[in-house]
Amino acid sequence: MRTVILGKTGLEVSRIGIGGIPIVRPTEDEAIKVIQRALDLGVNFIDTARRYGDSEARIGKAIAGRRDGVIISTKTYTENLGDKAKAVALEQLEESLKHLNTDYIDLWQFHGINTMEEYEKTLRPNGTMEAAQEALRAGKVRHIGISSHSLDVALEVVRSGHFEVIQFPFNFVNNDPANELVPLAREYNVGFIAMKPLAGGQLKDARPAIKYLLQFDNVLPDPGIQKVEEIEELVDIVNGSWELTHQERQKMEGVRAALGRQFCQWCNYCMPCPQEVDIPCLMNARAIDNYGAYFKNWVAKAVESGRNCVQCGTCEEKCPFHLPIQKMIVENTAFFESLSA
Numbered sequence: 001m002r003t004v005i006l007g008k009t010g011l012e013v014s015r016i017g018i019g020g021i022p023i024v025r026p027t028e029d030e031a032i033k034v035i036q037r038a039l040d041l042g043v044n045f046i047d048t049a050r051r052y053g054d055s056e057a058r059i060g061k062a063i064a065g066r067r068d069g070v071i072i073s074t075k076t077y078t079e080n081l082g083d084k085a086k087a088v089a090l091e092q093l094e095e096s097l098k099h100l101n102t103d104y105i106d107l108w109q110f111h112g113i114n115t116m117e118e119y120e121k122t123l124r125p126n127g128t129m130e131a132a133q134e135a136l137r138a139g140k141v142r143h144i145g146i147s148s149h150s151l152d153v154a155l156e157v158v159r160s161g162h163f164e165v166i167q168f169p170f171n172f173v174n175n176d177p178a179n180e181l182v183p184l185a186r187e188y189n190v191g192f193i194a195m196k197p198l199a200g201g202q203l204k205d206a207r208p209a210i211k212y213l214l215q216f217d218n219v220l221p222d223p224g225i226q227k228v229e230e231i232e233e234l235v236d237i238v239n240g241s242w243e244l245t246h247q248e249r250q251k252m253e254g255v256r257a258a259l260g261r262q263f264c265q266w267c268n269y270c271m272p273c274p275q276e277v278d279i280p281c282l283m284n285a286r287a288i289d290n291y292g293a294y295f296k297n298w299v300a301k302a303v304e305s306g307r308n309c310v311q312c313g314t315c316e317e318k319c320p321f322h323l324p325i326q327k328m329i330v331e332n333t334a335f336f337e338s339l340s341a
Contacts, residue, residue, distance in 0.1 A: 001042025007191030149320030
């Protein structure tokens with residue numbers, strides 16, 4: 001497995017990491033097998049967060065006895081807590097340490113900092129940064145980063161000198177980071193983790209998607225996985241040729257044209273909905289290849305919930321990708337109702 005240095009952290013990470021959201025979907029035993037298979041194949045970077053259900057606990061069980069060979073990243077969230085942010089962040093850190101069954105976190109990140117106001121709050125007295133500095137001094141955290149969906153915030157994070165890593169959405173459809181953010185991160189020696197390399201599941205062929213990101217020598221793709229065969233395919237891609245073929249480039253152009261720029265990437269920042277609409281599922285349901293049993297269960301429930309939408313706009317205010325969610329809810333609900341008619 002080839003490796004890359006994660007910016008000024010000096011951490012030598014596998015050329016691909018794994019994201020910890022999807023591993024909450026299979027059984028715990030299956031999730032543990034997936035993580036352990038990734039480790040066996042040379043993948044040493046695992047990214048998770050307090051908000052990812054029991055992801056941390058599953059990772060903690062999977063890496064038992066192998067901690068020294070794993071680089072763990074997890075995230076804390078402290079929005080809308082005012083002067084309690086530092087205390088809450090430190091409480092969450094203790095929870096992460098317990099669930100991950102470790103006494104230190106390699107990379108601790110502030111989760112989903114999507115506005116300049118949120119960013120500035122992290123630096124205030126009794127803010128998240130004070131918690132991070134205290135954790136660094138105590139040896140409970142070794143490096144500090146931020147995840148964001150806002151390009152303006154990400155650029156400020158990189159220039160600030162406060163953080164060693166930026167985690168940001170990057171794929172061959174949402175490729176804006178290639179123009180400024182990725183070069184800036186290289187200039188400031190800030191590690192770059194590419195979240196959503198498969199655009200939240202919209203990019204069905206992993207090979208061109210991962211090969212595209214591997215063209216950037218300072219970018220660490222971080223796809224979420226939930227099956228052994230998925231990590232085996234990803235490692236096979238990394239271990240093979242990274243050169244994009246003419247056919248792959250043509251396919252990428254076709255996908256770009258088909259998706260456009262207005263599609264949901266399952267970040268879930270639109271949730272919870274005051275009317276209990278399952279927005280992410282309803283927004284992504286058209287991307288599902290097989291409408292059989294899946295449609296009759298989860299998608300059917302999401303479509304039913306879509307009828308509750310009152311067009312309040314709360315979701316659009318929270319969406320980091322500025323999607324016209326209200327319009328898309330109406331369109332997708334009507335589309336699936338026509339299928340079931």
